[in-house]
Amino acid sequence: xxxxxxxxxxxxxxxxxxxxxxxxxxxxxxxxxxxxxxxxxxxxxxxxxxxxxxxxxxxxxxxxxxxxxxxxxxxxxxxxxxxxxxxxxxxxxxxxxxxxxxxxxxxxxxxxxx
Amino acid sequence: xxxxxxxxxxxxxxxxxxxxxxxxxxxxxxxxxxxxxxxxxxxxxxxxxxxxxxxxxxxxxxxxxxxxxxxxxxxxxxxxxxxxxxxxxxxxxxxxxxxxxxxxxxxxxxxxxxx
Numbered sequence: 284x285x286x287x288x289x290x291x292x293x294x295x296x297x298x299x300x301x302x303x304x305x306x307x308x309x310x311x312x313x314x315x316x317x318x319x320x321x322x323x324x325x326x327x328x329x330x331x332x333x334x335x336x337x338x339x340x341x342x343x344x345x346x347x348x349x350x351x352x353x354x355x356x357x358x359x360x361x362x363x364x365x366x367x368x369x370x371x372x373x374x375x376x377x378x379x380x381x382x383x384x385x386x387x388x389x390x391x392x393x394x395x396x397x
Numbered sequence: 398x399x400x401x402x403x404x405x406x407x408x409x410x411x412x413x414x415x416x417x418x419x420x421x422x423x424x425x426x427x428x429x430x431x432x433x434x435x436x437x438x439x440x441x442x443x444x445x446x447x448x449x450x451x452x453x454x455x456x457x458x459x460x461x462x463x464x465x466x467x468x469x470x471x472x473x474x475x476x477x478x479x480x481x482x483x484x485x486x487x488x489x490x491x492x493x494x495x496x497x498x499x500x501x502x503x504x505x506x507x508x509x510x511x512x
Contacts, residue, residue, distance in 0.1 A: 287440070289440075301474055314498065316499065316500070318500075318502075324501055324504060325401075325502035326441070326488075326500075326502045327485060327502070328499040328500060328501065330499045331499055338440075339497035339498075339499060350424070352499070372401075374409065374440050374441070376440075376500075381490075381497075381498025383429075383445040385446055386443070386498070387433055387443060388433075388440035388441045388442070388443075389440050390438070390439050390440045391439075391440050393438075
């Protein structure tokens, strides 16, 4: 039973480019969460999605960031026109029932902006 | 606004002794608490959780204690092993009709267990 899969593990972009981060949840999990960890900080919630729906995007920056979780395929976190401050580790987590089941995390994508 | 705080950035204990990691929270709506362990270059690994209807939950060497009146929880690891050396994150969630299940994390405590 594969865990949460994220790719790429490392992504390097130049300022102004686009970054696409992918997340495949654990089998049977339909709830996906994205978190961001800046250096020396804890994880910060960004967005919560169920299949084809964004449920809570209260932690997502208003501009340049978007997320989707299509009916088929992985969840995608997209960052347009990246800036240096976007450099961070981005983690995806999934859960079958967030009300009473823990979230399980992938190993993250480390995004570096040149 | 740091709703979940881990005030000790680091902790060092001797192998075989008890490790106690602490966490404080401010939001009285939080009713589900979790501890995660994280190694460098890996994602957080779920360790143990506790619902606010309980004050203690135990799983092997790991026990979590919840003091709702003090808005404080702690993770006890007994006996500590060198492999326990990692960063430990406390997280909290407010469940309910408007809940989205998002986790609010503390800043983490780096535990070092010395052989």
